Structures are given as C-alpha cells and as structure tokens.
C-alpha cells in the first residue's frame with residue numbers, strides 16, 4: 001500500500017529520517033530502519049570534523065523545536081566508514097548529506113563520499129544556524145545553487161538532492177535553478193530561522209542566539225513550499241517539515257511529495273514514530289478507499 005519508487009529505488013514506505021535527527025552511525029541509522037523508516041538520511045558532514053556550537057543548542061516547546069547545533073559532525077572520513085557498516089546491516093536506501101563553506105568544498109566532499117555505498121547524496125545548502133561562519137545560506141541564491149549543483153554532478157554519479165530553505169523568499173525560483181543545473185530531486189524544507197529569549201535572564205536562550213524552528217509549527221509553511229515547488233518543477237521532492245502524523249504525511253503527498261521527511265516527530269512521538277505514522281496512513285487510506293500513494297500524489301495541484 002505504501003511502497004514508493006524514488007529515483008528508481010524502491011522504498012517500503014515513503015517516510016525517511018530527516019538529516020541531523022539521529023546522527024550518522026550505522027547503529028543509530030539501522031535502529032531507525034528497525035523502527036519502520038522506509039529510508040534514512042544521515043547527519044550532514046563536512047570535510048573536517050566540527051564540534052558545533054557550545055550549549056545550549058536546543059530547546060523544545062509544545063509546537064516547535066529550536067536548534068542551533070551548528071553542524072557538529074565527525075567529518076567525511078568517519079562517515080564513509082559508518083555508511084559501509086550500515087549497508088552490511090541492511091539494504092534500506094541511505095541518503096548521505098554534505099555541506100561546505102565554499103562551492104569547491106561540495107565537489108571535494110561529493111568525490112570523497114562517493115566511496116561509500118550510499119544511494120543518494122543530499123546537499124545541505126540551507127542551514128540557518130551557521131551564518132556567522134559561512135554567510136548567507138547558498139539556498140538563497142539561484143547562482144550559488146546552480147554552481148554547486150553543476151560542480152557536484154561533475155564529481156559523482158550518485159543521484160543528488162538539493163535541500164532548500166523556507167527562509168528564501170523565492171524558493172520556487174531556487175528549485176527551478178537546481179533542476180536546470182541537473183539536480184535529481186529536491187528536499188524541502190530545512191528549518192525556519194527563529195529565536196527564543198529567557199525573560200528572567202534577559203538574554204537569548206541558545207548560545208548561538210538564533211536557531212532553526214522545526215516541528216508542528218513548521219508544517220503549514222513546509223506544505224506550501226512543497227506545493228509551490230511541485231507546481232513548478234518535474235523532479236521528485238522529499239517533503240520535510242513538521243510532519244508528525246499519518247494525516248500530515250498524506251497531505252504532503254497530496255501536495256506532490258514523493259517521499260516524506262520525518263525529523264522532530266521522533267521527539268514528539270518517540271523513536272517508533274515511523275511505525276505509528278505509517279499505521280495512521282494505512283488507516284486513513286483504507287477508510288478513504290485509497291489503494292496506493294500514486295492515486296493521490298499531487299492531487300491538489302491544478
């Protein structure tokens with residue numbers, strides 16, 4: 001009922017772990033598969049290891065999570081080792097994610113990470129929490145997205161996914177530029193820029209002062225981004241942002257998404273969130289007489 005084909009790979013269901021939620025070790029990613037994920041995206045990696053931002057890096061509220069982890073990761077060499085181990089444990093589709101501070105770093109990372117048995121390569125061009133180090137996210141600029149997409153396509157044969165930002169005022173233009181430059185798919189969206197202030201302390205709560213908003217509050221924003229992008233381009237989309245229920249996941253698919261990213265739901269509904277959400281999807285589909293996801297994909301787009 002939930003089987004999904006994405007760029008010629010079969011997914012047992014359309015739910016994929018979003019990047020940065022459960023790290024990149026083989027053990028953690030494999031456990032996520034055992035908890036029902038149809039595919040997994042690893043934490044974004046850079047050429048060298050990064051410690052990330054000092055604490056506090058994350059706060060959670062009823063309707064949103066705010067994080068500024070600062071892209072902490074063990075670097076691409078360690079990541080490759082973990083991806084090899086993961087594929088020895090299962091055949092579930094694995095999406096690696098990379099980020100760099102300069103166009104050329106993406107090319108170099110793509111080359112290095114292609115040594116691993118990954119199925120897809122996501123380019124994180126949209127992290128809102130590291131602007132003091134790297135400047136404006138690349139996902140704000142059609143030129144930057146074009147250059148990086150072309151550079152990475154030259155360096156790897158692995159299908160690439162461009163991850164976009166809901167903070168870009170022209171997200172459909174950015175998606176079009178990615179498609180024209182050769183991207184195989186889009187992931188929309190990353191977190192939305194935000195902040196929190198401790199009134200008694202009279203200062204921002206996060207050490208980084210600002211961070212990225214995810215979780216239920218992001219859902220309607222992400223849904224509209226996915227709908228707008230799907231109305232504009234032909235390549236498939238991973239609809240990510242605030243999905244915490246089967247109903248949300250089906251709405252993402254009706255907006256045109258092929259796969260659905262699951263991030264903060266792991267916090268709100270536990271590590272078994274994937275199984276819970278697929279059960280809810282199947283229940284709604286049965287009640288509504290929907291036999292498979294193809295029947296409803298993009299059904300709202302006219």
Ligand SMILES: Cc1cc2nc3c(=O)[nH]c(=O)nc-3n(C[C@H](O)[C@H](O)[C@H](O)COP(=O)(O)O)c2cc1C
Nearest residue numbers: 018019020044067124189190214215241242263264
């Ligand atoms: C703690 C945390 C860390 C994240 N790290 C990354 C990351 O390394 N790379 C990336 O592309 N997105 C990262 N994200 C963004 C998520 O992949 C996702 O796009 C976003 O959280 C929206 O989905 P959600 O509302 O389902 O969590 C992170 C999100 C959170 C909450």
